[in-house]
Amino acid sequence: MKLPLGTQRTLAEIGDISRFTWRFFQECGRPKFEVQEFFRQCFMIGNRSLGLVAITGFILGLVMTIQSRPTMAQFGAEDWIPSMVAISIIREIGPVVIALICAGKIGSGIGAELGSMKVTEQIDAMEVSGTNPFKYLVVTRVWATTLMVPILVIFADFISLYGSYLAVNMRDVTSLALFTQQVVEILEFSDVLPAFFKTFFFGFAIGVIGCYKGYTSSKGTEGVGLAANSAVVVASLMVFIIDLLAVQITDLLGLT
Amino acid sequence: MLMTTPPTISDREVVLEVRHLYKSFGDNHVLKDFNLELYRGENLVVLGKSGSGKSVLIKCIIGLMHPEQGEIQVLAKNVIGLNKEQLDQMRTRVGFLFQSNALYDSMTVRENLEFPLRRHGRDKSHSEVNDLVMEALVNVGLPHTVDMMPSELSGGMRKRIALARTMILKPEIMLYDEPTTGLDPITSREINDLILKVQEIYKTSSIIISHDMGCVKYTANRVALLVDGRCFASGSYADLQKHPDSAVKGFFQ
Numbered sequence: 001m002k003l004p005l006g007t008q009r010t011l012a013e014i015g016d017i018s019r020f021t022w023r024f025f026q027e028c029g030r031p032k033f034e035v036q037e038f039f040r041q042c043f044m045i046g047n048r049s050l051g052l053v054a055i056t057g058f059i060l061g062l063v064m065t066i067q068s069r070p071t072m073a074q075f076g077a078e079d080w081i082p083s084m085v086a087i088s089i090i091r092e093i094g095p096v097v098i099a100l101i102c103a104g105k106i107g108s109g110i111g112a113e114l115g116s117m118k119v120t121e122q123i124d125a126m127e128v129s130g131t132n133p134f135k136y137l138v139v140t141r142v143w144a145t146t147l148m149v150p151i152l153v154i155f156a157d158f159i160s161l162y163g164s165y166l167a168v169n170m171r172d173v174t175s176l177a178l179f180t181q182q183v184v185e186i187l188e189f190s191d192v193l194p195a196f197f198k199t200f201f202f203g204f205a206i207g208v209i210g211c212y213k214g215y216t217s218s219k220g221t222e223g224v225g226l227a228a229n230s231a232v233v234v235a236s237l238m239v240f241i242i243d244l245l246a247v248q249i250t251d252l253l254g255l256t
Numbered sequence: 257m258l259m260t261t262p263p264t265i266s267d268r269e270v271v272l273e274v275r276h277l278y279k280s281f282g283d284n285h286v287l288k289d290f291n292l293e294l295y296r297g298e299n300l301v302v303l304g305k306s307g308s309g310k311s312v313l314i315k316c317i318i319g320l321m322h323p324e325q326g327e328i329q330v331l332a333k334n335v336i337g338l339n340k341e342q343l344d345q346m347r348t349r350v351g352f353l354f355q356s357n358a359l360y361d362s363m364t365v366r367e368n369l370e371f372p373l374r375r376h377g378r379d380k381s382h383s384e385v386n387d388l389v390m391e392a393l394v395n396v397g398l399p400h401t402v403d404m405m406p407s408e409l410s411g412g413m414r415k416r417i418a419l420a421r422t423m424i425l426k427p428e429i430m431l432y433d434e435p436t437t438g439l440d441p442i443t444s445r446e447i448n449d450l451i452l453k454v455q456e457i458y459k460t461s462s463i464i465i466s467h468d469m470g471c472v473k474y475t476a477n478r479v480a481l482l483v484d485g486r487c488f489a490s491g492s493y494a495d496l497q498k499h500p501d502s503a504v505k506g507f508f509q
């Protein structure tokens with residue numbers, strides 16, 4: 001029996017990405033970590049996405065609050081809006097939406113950058129200059145996204161709650177202290193911790209997929225565009241798959 | 257004999273030798289029993305149609321590609337058997353000028369030139385590094401570009417910066433991948449002059465890949481013809497011009 005061509009390609013790609021990830025762990029184990037390049041990448045990733053993430057987070061908090069008001073009002077539960085919004089943003093919507101934004105911004109950036117480095121032989125040039133390009137380019141970027149995506153998510157969560165606070169104040173009057181108290185009271189460790197934990201995996205996936213697409217992009221200028229584009233698509237898909245797995249695991253562990 | 261060609265080689269010491277090289281990609285047999293030797297101090301041009309495997313040949317020599325069969329001796333070392341450290345060591349003595357220049361887009365000209373110096377783990381002080389960078393830039397006539405980004409430079413300037421970056425380690429052997437392709441005739445001439453200057457000042461032995469007959473005529477001491485994955489013919493420019501075979505004549509029309 002022969003599998004359809006599309007399925008064959010997908011399976012081959014999953015195999016290639018797994019091998020690429022395995023190589024990442026192998027290269028991590030070898031000595032000489034490119035510390036300087038790692039910090040440079042952290043800075044670039046954070047710096048480039050900060051504005052976008054802030055705006056997205058702010059709008060998210062604002063919209064969630066405005067949208068949930070009518071339903072909450074039906075039950076006479078307007079007082080619960082801050083708690084409800086905080087739970088939904090911190091547990092689920094914040095991490096996933098910000099990870100998707102990062103997949104679009106960071107994933108495509110890495111895919112295009114490494115893709116064009118491949119096409120213009122810069123990766124070969126590094127290799128003949130006594131540098132392991134995989135360590136220099138891939139290992140540093142994957143660690144940088146793994147670290148920076150969680151930080152961006154936390155940052156966006158705060159902005160988003162502030163947006164929610166402003167939205168509450170459009171209709172009612174509440175103080176920032178009271179709003180904060182309501183949020184802190186409702187949130188438990190079992191809400192925050194799994195949500196925080198999974199963002200590392202989001203970051204890791206975005207880094208690996210972006211690097212894989214760029215580093216293995218085929219020759220030619222159209223290869224660069226393709227690398228950037230498919231990095232976004234596959235990384236976004238990975239975010240949802242990881243989210244699904246994370247929810248299942250926290251459920252099984254009884255952390256809900 | 258044409259007298260425009262640079263002086264002939266006095267001693268015939270072989271610095272680089274390729275024996276029975278085979279390289280294929282799937283069913284695409286690019287190199288089939290390829291043989292070549294490079295003598296000390298000479299400029300050898302490898303001439304071939306585009307897609308004939310010229311880049312593959314020099315990427316095998318520098319260890320970026322791995323041939324299925326054959327032997328490559330570079331400065332009395334067999335490239336194929338070298339481990340990572342030995343390969344890095346060899347690469348400090350063999351320079352490679354990439355067809356697309358391969359300048360690092362995210363770095364300034366200075367950082368581009370410093371990269372091979374720092375990376376090959378040579379302990380040099382800040383001022384020594386700076387002196388070497390400036391010397392390399394002066395050699396290619398572009399000292400004022402030191403703080404510019406590669407994207408601000410023209411095609412010809414980028415080629416010169418790439419050459420400066422390769423020459424900064426003062427390699428004994430240079431491999432040029434189509435140094436004049438895509439450049440206008442005047443800029444090509446300038447690059448050809450630089451190739452001759454490198455040969456004269458640093459006594460470098462070079463393999464120059466090309467299909468630009470102007471470059472061939474101007475820079476070559478000897479020409480080797482790559483046809484169907486083999487070294488089809490070799491000799492001086494004048495010798496090959498008189499070659500009876502139509503495959504050779506095609507290049508010289």
Ligand SMILES: Nc1ncnc2c1ncn2[C@@H]1O[C@H](COP(=O)(O)OP(=O)(O)O)[C@@H](O)[C@H]1O
Pocket residue numbers: 281284286304305306307308309310311312313
């Ligand atoms: N990485 C690669 N994978 C598959 N095929 C390749 C690769 N590199 C080169 N080739 C093939 O080898 C042949 C020779 O390529 P190349 O050496 O780049 O030609 P040129 O003589 O123009 O430099 C071409 O047919 C090309 O398709």
Ligand SMILES: [Mg+2]
Pocket residue numbers: 310311312355433434
């Ligand atoms: Mg080529």
